[in-house]
Amino acid sequence: MKIERPRSRQPLPDHAKLVFKGVMFDVYQWEQKLYDGSSATFERLKRPDTVMVIPVTEDGRIIITRQEQPGRAASFCLPGGRVDEAEDVLSAAKRELMEETGYESETWSLWDSQQPVLKIEWAIFTFVARGCRKTAGLTLDAGEKINLQDVSFEEFVELIVNGDFSDHELVPRFLRARLHPNGMEDLKREILG
């Protein structure tokens, strides 16, 4: 599977300088020429890309997680997380699915990719993993509490469009599917196969 990284609407220029390296966010600055010939310091951030997985079992149920993290309200999430340095995005998706749910799949497809925030170089890749089977327990970080649930396609869509997932980036695509005449059928086929 060839996976292209989505382009930012406001790309970080090549000559931008790293001015701060944080534990998650790096800050870049550059001198930007303005329309009147003067210039100003522009700033943009970079953070690790992330992956999300829509895991579908052999009988068409979707596995979702209820996650708690310190200092953050509990919410529904898709299994997923950061892409490690030098890790490819599909491997990251497989690893996160295994760690957070104990499920495995041999049928992967990229369903969505986007850079959601204008001033952050940050791509989110959303995969569909079909025929998922539970082969192991969960392997959680000390900063995660996760409970698994499985829901029908219809229940999944309802949770997403109601904003019950912490992953708000998918909401417009699901709402648009509801608005189009064959949108829900198409979406169901894209996800369940």
Next chain:
Amino acid sequence: MKIERPRSRQPLPDHAKLVFKGVMFDVYQWEQKLYDGSSATFERLKRPDTVMVIPVTEDGRIIITRQEQPGRAASFCLPGGRVDEAEDVLSAAKRELMEETGYESETWSLWDSQQPVLKIEWAIFTFVARGCRKTAGLTLDAGEKINLQDVSFEEFVELIVNGDFSDHELVPRFLRARLHPNGMEDLKREILG
């Protein structure tokens, strides 16, 4: 008008330390206790809040802008921008509307407020300004090129739901209005009055 600042889903703790101060973004870190008693450095950003304005003229047209900024694709935007230090949000909305369009209004209401990004302390306030009248020319920064257009309510909704605005934060609310039986009527009343 009493305006409450929307709360983040992952608030910055009081003991977080400022570790970098950028031209737009400040980086904060703190030691976070995890579920197993160990701890880790957590990181979160803070940036100035922003305001957006939906300006409605006396004959029910909506004023939108086509904006270019260096290094960023041209797109439709609502008039708006950053809230300055020690400025209240309504004053910022009035100032940005005047600078970017030359329009003024005496009838303001807060239509939406949200913190769109989990890891950034950043609120966006969207106002409706009715009965707008053009009283001045534009006062632009050296980093802005702006063309004004006026559109009908229906054209405005179409541009928003198609994702033609750089302000993606409003898309779900407009899509939801389309999905509900009286949603579009209600939305039209909220905006045009």
